[in-house]
Amino acid sequence: MNETTLIAVDLGASSGRVISGQLTKTGLTLKEQFRFSNFPVTTGRDLYWDVLKIAQEIKYGLQLTSQDGLVPESLAVDSWGVDFGYLTSRGELLLQPHSYRDERTAYTAGQLNKKLSRWQQFRLSGNQPSPINTSSQLFADRLRYPEMQPLADRVLMIPGLVTFLLSGKGANEYTIASTGGLLTAGTTSISPEISRALAIPDEWLAPISLGGERLGPLVPEIQREIGYDDRMQVVIGAGHDTAAALLALPSARDEDVAFISCGTWSLIGRQLSKPILTHAAFDAGLTNEGTFSGHTRLLKNLTGLWLIQELQRDWSLAGNMVDFGKMTTLAAASTCTTSFIDPDAPMFASPGHMEAKIRFFLRQTGQALPQTAGDLIRIVLQSLACSYRRTLGALAETTGKPIRRLTMFGGGIQNQLLVQLTADLTGLPIDAGPIEASATGNMISQLMVLQQSAFDRDALLAQIYHPQHILPAVNRDAEYHQFEAIVQNHDGKAISSTFSR
Known part of the structure; x- marks a missing residue:
């Protein structure tokens, strides 16, 4: 195998990275070329x-890659x-994209639910109804900016939009489009019932690309700016970071394995052949999203780090x-093991005053308050691990496996305390790694597009997948049952509504 260079642009809700990968006969070696902050801007x-x-930060990262003397095959x-x-x-951008944490959808959620009940939204799309969904945001924008609808020709999800800014071409890929509450569950088609009820034009997001495709080179102006040429192809790979990550995990396809993606959000799920659209899945807060091969990720989005x-x-x-x-060291030294928050209480979803919010929740639920910063961090980490266990139970019950x-x-x-707490609270062995799962899977999806049947994913994973194995060390059932009692016996929405700065 000749050496091949690939570029993964991995965008998170707090930072973005430009990562190069060198594929040789001995495996895939990654190098972070550039990291930049990516926080929402408030106006x-x-x-x-x-x-x-x-887009500007990505171009800078590509310039650094070029200075390494690398000529990437794709991005x-x-x-x-x-x-x-x-x-x-x-091809002009109408608005800067809103963040999913923007509050404009809060004012239109009631109207949306009158158009389609929450159960109908789930039954049609497989996605849990949520103010953050693409469908909710599009509906809110239609009401807020009626003058914009005639001007909008296309709607591109973030990977497609960034790709468009770089290459002049963009498309919506299945794994990312399947997160937004618009597609008919398990398909690449916009749900006609949803688009009709919300008065959202079907053609805004169509067509949806399944399995990726080549788009072509960077636009000439960017090529000249960063010193590249037509040899690097821009590719539609796995657009959603979790779907990309699963391509880097050989065990993710096993029926007895569940996955936890740890980042700003925690995504907990398992891979299935088709969506589960039952009332039990709906009531458990589970959602159906797509894989790069067209199968299903049944999962729940939880507040994470x-x-x-x-x-x-x-x-x-x-x-x-x-x-x-x-922060991890301080938490590991804490003995505050009996206080918990509900990480998914609405009050914790908005930015700012997080310590005050946590203390308020603890006071309202009659729990011991943290005495140190380490106590505060420990409370968060053990609460996250408890919420993982709760969701894993729902996944097992809903799937019957x-x-x-x-x-x-x-x-x-990298927060080893969180990983160990998760093992202890779930009682399950954990394969931890890789840290760069999304970037690795992004590159694997590129190889699947470029090399198609000639690419042996399993052979590559056998070379590069070396997880750390963590076993449960302490039985924490009593702590989990205490967490459960707090979550079940107290209304997180009511607590949130009474919080004030």
Whole structure:
């Protein structure tokens, strides 16, 4: 095998990376060429992604790659789900894309649910109804910006939009489009019932690409700017970061394995051949999203390390910068093991004042308050691990198949305390790794497009997949039952509504 260079642009809800991969006969070696911050920008009440800055940062990362003397064969973009941008027929951006945390959908959720009940939304799309969904955002925009609808020619999800800014061509890929509450469950088609009820034109998102495709080179102006030529092809790969990550995990296809993606969000699920559209799945808060091969990820989106990131941000604004490594060390030294929050209570979804929100929740539920920063972090981590166990139980019950092993991946597995707490609270062995699962899977999806049947994914994974094995060390059933009692006996929405700064 000749050496091949690939570029994965891996966009997260707090940072983005340009990562190069060198594929040789001995495996795939990754190098982070450039990392940049990617936080939503607030203007008054609105919250936007600065997609033009993202494109500029990617170009800088490509320049650094070029300085290494590398000539990439291809590039693909993956990102978080649901968000999008509007393009005119001339390819002009109509609005900066809103962040899923923008609150405009809160004012239109009631109207949307009158058009389609929450159960109908789930039954048709397989996705849990949510204010963050693409469908909810499109509906809110239609009501808020009626003058924009005649001008909008296409809607591109974030990977397709960024790809368009780089190459002049863009398309919506199945794994990313399947997150937004618009597709007929398990298909690449827009649900006619949903688009009709919400008055959203079908053609805005169609067609949906399944299995990826080549788009062509970067636009000439960007080629000249960064020193590339037509040899690098822009590819539609696995657009959703979790779907990309699963391509890097050989065990993710096993029936007795569930996965946990650890990042700003925690995504907990298992791979299935087809969607599950039962009332039990709906009531459990499970959602059906797509894989790169067209199968199903049955999962639940939970609040993840967003809580830790927000604590760090609060403290840094107060002049006390604590890095993530030190935060884990402080939490490991804490003996505060009997206080818990509900990580998915609505009050924790919005940015700002995270420590105050956690303390308020604890007071309202009659629990011991943290005495140190380590206590506070420990409370968050053990609450996250408890919420993982709760979701895994729902997955096992809904699918009728027991879960005997976990695979955890993403940047959050660098928090070894969280991984060990997850093993202890679930009682399950864990394969942890890789940290760069999304970038690796992004590159694998590129190879699947470029080399098609000639690419042996299983052979490559046998060379590069070397997870860390973690076993349960302490039985924490009593702690979990305490968490369960708190979540079941207290209304997180009611607590959230009474919180004030």
